[in-house]
Amino acid sequence: MKKRYLDHNATTPVDPLVLEAMLPYCKGLFGNASSVHEFGRLARKGIDEARQKAASLIGANDVDTIVFTGSGTESDNFAVKGAAEALKSKGNHIITSSIEHHAVLNTCKFLEKNGFKVTYLPVDKFGIVDLSALKKAITDKTILITIMYANNEMGAIEPIQEIARIATDNNILFHTDAVQAMGKLPVDVSRLGVDMLSLSAHKIYGPKGVGALYVKKGVKLTPIIHGGHHEKNRRAGTENVAGIAGFGKAAELALKNMPQEIEYIRGLRDRLENGILESIKHTYLNGHPDKRLCNTSNISFEFLEGESIILNLDMEGIAVSTGSACTSGSLEPSHVLTAMGIDPVRTQGSLRFSLGKDNTEDDIDCVIKILPPIIEKLRRMSPLYKG
Ligand code: PLP
Numbered sequence: 001m002k003k004r005y006l007d008h009n010a011t012t013p014v015d016p017l018v019l020e021a022m023l024p025y026c027k028g029l030f031g032n033a034s035s036v037h038e039f040g041r042l043a044r045k046g047i048d049e050a051r052q053k054a055a056s057l058i059g060a061n062d063v064d065t066i067v068f069t070g071s072g073t074e075s076d077n078f079a080v081k082g083a084a085e086a087l088k089s090k091g092n093h094i095i096t097s098s099i100e101h102h103a104v105l106n107t108c109k110f111l112e113k114n115g116f117k118v119t120y121l122p123v124d125k126f127g128i129v130d131l132s133a134l135k136k137a138i139t140d141k142t143i144l145i146t147i148m149y150a151n152n153e154m155g156a157i158e159p160i161q162e163i164a165r166i167a168t169d170n171n172i173l174f175h176t177d178a179v180q181a182m183g184k185l186p187v188d189v190s191r192l193g194v195d196m197l198s199l200s201a202h203k204i205y206g207p208k209g210v211g212a213l214y215v216k217k218g219v220k221l222t223p224i225i226h227g228g229h230h231e232k233n234r235r236a237g238t239e240n241v242a243g244i245a246g247f248g249k250a251a252e253l254a255l256k257n258m259p260q261e262i263e264y265i266r267g268l269r270d271r272l273e274n275g276i277l278e279s280i281k282h283t284y285l286n287g288h289p290d291k292r293l294c295n296t297s298n299i300s301f302e303f304l305e306g307e308s309i310i311l312n313l314d315m316e317g318i319a320v321s322t323g324s325a326c327t328s329g330s331l332e333p334s335h336v337l338t339a340m341g342i343d344p345v346r347t348q349g350s351l352r353f354s355l356g357k358d359n360t361e362d363d364i365d366c367v368i369k370i371l372p373p374i375i376e377k378l379r380r381m382s383p384l385y386k387g
Pocket of ligand 1: 009010071072073074076101103148150151152177179180200201202209210211
């Protein structure tokens, strides 16, 4: 059976060119980048080149603004905890949104247990953060605003430039989690005006377990991992050279291919979305019609549990998800769809389709063909469905 992967917001396959760029560092170029001898210098060169490529992807002129980390989650932790610790003498208030990834939400919850106060901003029915609520939430104790660039569950693109302006006007640091935006939207840190921005390699056809945090020149963060002098004393630990080289290659490819890929993937996404919404009754799109990632479609199938649809599609070789890969397996309804005010019955029956560059029209047409009889069968078994 042909396998069809439509879960790219969970992770992406490693691009063969990325793997090729990583392999030398798993073989002959195995040196420790901190070593002075040639083995070390060659590893360091690999990291330097990758740093340049990651900086170019987000329009950062100064390569030293890029700190490599062990994941997007670590980048978020570093930004939020690092800023909180560095600025705690100035204030103890943080503003975030109610639809963040758990990498930010649970970091904020941790800080709440340690004396910080956190405001979780509401979103509208499309998942867009309320800017008037943001302005009202600011106090003279606010030290950090952290709001994601694009949401992983339904793809909403947040007004980052406006939020950055509000933060700057109030002399508050601004971090954005751009893990899902990267590679699907042009990201330019100077144009956006952000102070910190989180990235993760495995969402752009790079390896898992490598992330980066952009830290604008002059912004001081307290490290969260202590040890040696790596990453200019900002993140201790011998660098994952192969992973970082893979990140660099993935960033280079994303920058080069993004314009064509965005158009291609958006075309497939619209074909899928229209096909489903037109052929299956009681289906609803969750998220903004336009201010949304080109690859993401979150659709509710009323009267059903998303998990049962996933299992049935899986038996046909089709991989989709209910939302965040981190919350699947939990029976909690999505905090994102709940924050958007979506009815719990529709939240339960939601599916996330997230497409990638290797998907084809054939994948889409296959889903459009296979899904209606699955939905019909499951609805016949559902006590909620009255026909
Ligand atoms: N932030 C967002 C918006 C994400 O979607 C993810 C992963 O799904 C992360 C952070 C965490 O990144 P990582 O898997 O590299 O830890």
